[in-house]
Amino acid sequence: MSSTSRARLGEEVWKLRTDKINAELVTLTYGSVVAQLCKDLDGDYAEVNKQLDKMGYNIGLRLIEDFLAKSNMQQKCANFRDTADVLSKVGFKMFLNITPTIANWSSDNKQFSLLFDENPLADFVELPDDGKAQSELWYSNMLCGVIRGALEMVQMSVDAHFVSDVLRGNDTTEMRINLIRYIEDEMPQDDE
């Protein structure tokens, strides 16, 4: 499947097969989750990032089935570049109606960045001015967990983390995704 036909597929699923809900509801729900975590964890932003990632992971494990069922994808991606393309053009498109730009491939084709021109989760957000949040909190960290969880279900172990965020005053919002390994079917030990 070519890159343009993936873009078309993403568009089609988004238009025809996705139930839409109000954007503010999502933005505010996500915002209150993050804010509540910051409060509960007493401003321990490293822990907040971790919890967000964990919540995202649990979403990803489930969301992948919805993704596969709705997009009708039946072929495995031939390589990690294809995976990145599907992730951006079909995955992000059908769930958030955005298509992050894929950039900065490493030479071994195992690492790339997603550049978010827009981020529906972070509309209206300004990070708290306590001297720490600006340098420690990754506000949209749940997305990393979602990607990690979803790809794990299709036999890819990846690491995903943000490296910059416009909320922190950076120029771009960039997520780095690193393929650790493909998870092979595990054969039982002593299988005669």
Place this chain on the structure above:
Amino acid sequence: MNVSGWFEAVASCSSATTNSRSQALSLHPAASHRENLTSSSFKPPTPRPGHLPNMVVYAVLILNKAGGLIYQRDFNPGLQKLSSNDYLILAGTFHGVHAITSQISPTNETSSSGLEVLESENFVMRCFQTLTGTKFLIFAEPRQQNLDVVVRRVYELYADYVMKNPFYQIEMPIRSEGFDRHLNSYIKPHQ
């Protein structure tokens, strides 16, 4: 801009699509002497949402990626009743057979999807394995052709009513009233 349902509990049904798939390996025991009706070039007609082509579905089984039976339900009489232990054995055995068939593809393809259709004089079974490793088995009357549509629809219902239930534990047996209900209204017992 609208954002789709991250936290949605219920999503309405969208129509099943009809990609006919190439069958890398279809086994037709006892079918060689009669017309082969599961040709891979067959394109089923697009059904209306919620509309099941007129056919008799005997049972639906769902296997998790480890080969454990997580769902079993009979819809129409026609299959032999098994004890719950025998269903587990059946699921485990099928899982093994599927793994073998996906390794012995006679074509040059590096990976095969394994056994997809099993046809006998008294029933036809369609297996659909998702990319996550979950398998959906549909047993129906012989010579049914739209089973891949049915199986895709069952997968969509599973994605909606099972996976999106936050209290469902992944890989565990499915006890979901909503799933039962929607499955039932899709695969109504044949009158």
